[in-house]
Amino acid sequence: xxxxxxxxxxxxxxxxxxxxxxxxxxxxxxxxxxxxxxxxxxxxxxxxxxxxxxxxxxxxxxxxxxxxxxxxxxxxxxxxxxxxxxxxxxxxxxxxxxxxxxxxxxxxxxxxxxxxxxxxxxxxxxxxxxxxxxxxxxxxxxxxxxxxxxxxxxxxxxxxxxxxxxxxxxxxxxxxxxxxxxxxxxxxxxxxxxxxxxxxxxxxxxxxxxxxxxxxxxxxxxxxxxxxxxxxxxxxxxxxxxxxxxxxxxxxxxxxxxxxxxxxxxxxxxxxxxxxxxxxxxxxxxx
Amino acid sequence: xxxxxxxxxxxxxxxxxxxxxxxxxxxxxxxxxxxxxxxxxxxxxxxxxxxxxxxxxxxxxxxxxxxxxxxxxxxxxxxxxxxxxxxxxxxxxxxxxxxxxxxxxxxxxxxxxxxxxxxxxxxxxxxxxxxxxxxxxxxxxxxxxxxxxxxxxxxxxxxxxxxxxxxxxxxxxxxxxxxxxxxxxxxxxxxxxxxxxxxxxx
Numbered sequence: 001x002x003x004x005x006x007x008x009x010x011x012x013x014x015x016x017x018x019x020x021x022x023x024x025x026x027x028x029x030x031x032x033x034x035x036x037x038x039x040x041x042x043x044x045x046x047x048x049x050x051x052x053x054x055x056x057x058x059x060x061x062x063x064x065x066x067x068x069x070x071x072x073x074x075x076x077x078x079x080x081x082x083x084x085x086x087x088x089x090x091x092x093x094x095x096x097x098x099x100x101x102x103x104x105x106x107x108x109x110x111x112x113x114x115x116x117x118x119x120x121x122x123x124x125x126x127x128x129x130x131x132x133x134x135x136x137x138x139x140x141x142x143x144x145x146x147x148x149x150x151x152x153x154x155x156x157x158x159x160x161x162x163x164x165x166x167x168x169x170x171x172x173x174x175x176x177x178x179x180x181x182x183x184x185x186x187x188x189x190x191x192x193x194x195x196x197x198x199x200x201x202x203x204x205x206x207x208x209x210x211x212x213x214x215x216x217x218x219x220x221x222x223x224x225x226x227x228x229x230x231x232x233x234x235x236x237x238x239x240x241x242x243x244x245x246x247x248x249x250x251x252x253x254x255x256x257x258x259x260x261x262x263x264x265x266x267x268x269x270x271x272x273x274x275x276x277x278x279x280x281x282x283x284x285x286x287x
Numbered sequence: 288x289x290x291x292x293x294x295x296x297x298x299x300x301x302x303x304x305x306x307x308x309x310x311x312x313x314x315x316x317x318x319x320x321x322x323x324x325x326x327x328x329x330x331x332x333x334x335x336x337x338x339x340x341x342x343x344x345x346x347x348x349x350x351x352x353x354x355x356x357x358x359x360x361x362x363x364x365x366x367x368x369x370x371x372x373x374x375x376x377x378x379x380x381x382x383x384x385x386x387x388x389x390x391x392x393x394x395x396x397x398x399x400x401x402x403x404x405x406x407x408x409x410x411x412x413x414x415x416x417x418x419x420x421x422x423x424x425x426x427x428x429x430x431x432x433x434x435x436x437x438x439x440x441x442x443x444x445x446x447x448x449x450x451x452x453x454x455x456x457x458x459x460x461x462x463x464x465x466x467x468x469x470x471x472x473x474x475x476x477x478x479x480x481x482x483x484x485x486x487x488x489x
Contacts, residue, residue, distance in 0.1 A: 003399055005400050028399060032396050032399070034395060038398050040402055060382065063385050066386050066400065067379065069388065073388045074375075
């Protein structure tokens with residue numbers, strides 16, 4: 001017997017499937033055909049079965065089912081908790097980029113207007129400089145500086161939201177490396193499922209793509225760390241053991257990501273032992 | 288195929304992706320669509336009104352919409368939700384596009400939806416492109432065509448495109464497919480090759 005979307009066909013007879021659109025979608029998701037014995041269906045069969053009147057009707061009904069099934073699949077995928085976090089963290093990184101570009105450009109502009117000005121020997125943080133640019137300049141320059149300030153405020157709010165959501169979506173990974181970095185790992189992997197499937201060695205260099213492919217193609221040294229460099233244990237570690245810390249940390253993140261995907265709740269025992277191990281390597285106490 | 292000079296056209300409802308309209312027909316841009324590029328640099332497979340097509344890797348439905356202008360029905364398989372949203376919009380406007388949200392590497396999951404087809408067109412960014420094509424050949428009628436758009440960079444970025452091309456060709460030939468045409472899609476698409484095969488009888 002062979003199952004098709006409209007019914008089951010076998011031994012010269014056909015059983016029409018009776019049910020509403022949702023029932024048909026459930027059906028096409030559950031049935032699958034072994035490709036060895038697969039016989040492609042003919043629309044004539046569906047007519048004989050009483051599923052439709054002619055080919056045009058057949059295609060119209062099939063299309064309606066397929067569109068509804070796809071809409072449901074899309075809804076399900078988007079309602080997963082990591083789907084929105086992905087967009088949030090990518091937006092955050094994009095805003096950072098825009099702020100940097102605009103700040104650089106307006107600083108150059110400002111220098112032209114104030115020939116005596118230089119940033120050398122000043123300890124002015126970027127946002128203070130932007131503020132004074134806004135206050136001292138009329139017209140477009142002042143307005144652009146104002147936009148940068150606004151954008152920075154938005155960035156702060158968004159960063160908090162990303163952190164909070166990451167703590168919720170990936171509690172173990174966030175506890176190990178912080179919500180923001182965890183979310184960035186998620187964004188580079190493409191989702192929680194994909195991150196949980198990655199080997200630790202891939203997590204270690206996630207975000208270091210250029211260096212990694214340069215290494216694979218030429219004889220340049222391989223990268224020791226990607227995004228996880230942002231974790232204090234990695235970037236605070238002495239240069240000679242940084243690679244080691246990154247490797248251990250990546251190993252623990254790989255486990256944490258799997259806990260997050262398959263259990264979704266914090267595992268205090270794991271976190272404690274992982275933290276101990278990372279701290280020990282970070283201090284250079286362990287091989 | 289409809290040509291106006293050296294511009295490839297298709298006859299159908301326009302405005303799918305702000306494509307140019309020339310004399311009432313939609314311009315099928317070889318820079319945007321690999322299938323159009325194939326018709327520009329090679330022969331390809333003549334699309335006829337009675338054809339049934341299985342299209343793997345339908346993406347946003349840009350090329351699908353042009354194919355649908357020519358043929359009877361297109362079964363468009365796409366896996367990712369984001370492009371699927373666009374593909375659905377195309378299907379709502381075209382009666383002969385059947386969108387299927389599934390993994391092209393697992394044909395058994397959508398087999399109950401698909402008819403036997405005259406043309407199997409594949410444009411997927413996967414490492415196992417040849418084996419995906421072979422698995423889907425069950426849908427192909429005897430004497431039907433397979434058009435494989437080989438993205439060599441998706442197979443392995445470290446290998447030379449020419450080597451991957453040869454490996455893929457060997458896989459297809461060992462499955463007893465008759466290879467009709469092999470062309471690189473330069474200058475329209477880099478490191479992409481098109482392989483046209485026919486499924487032999489018997």
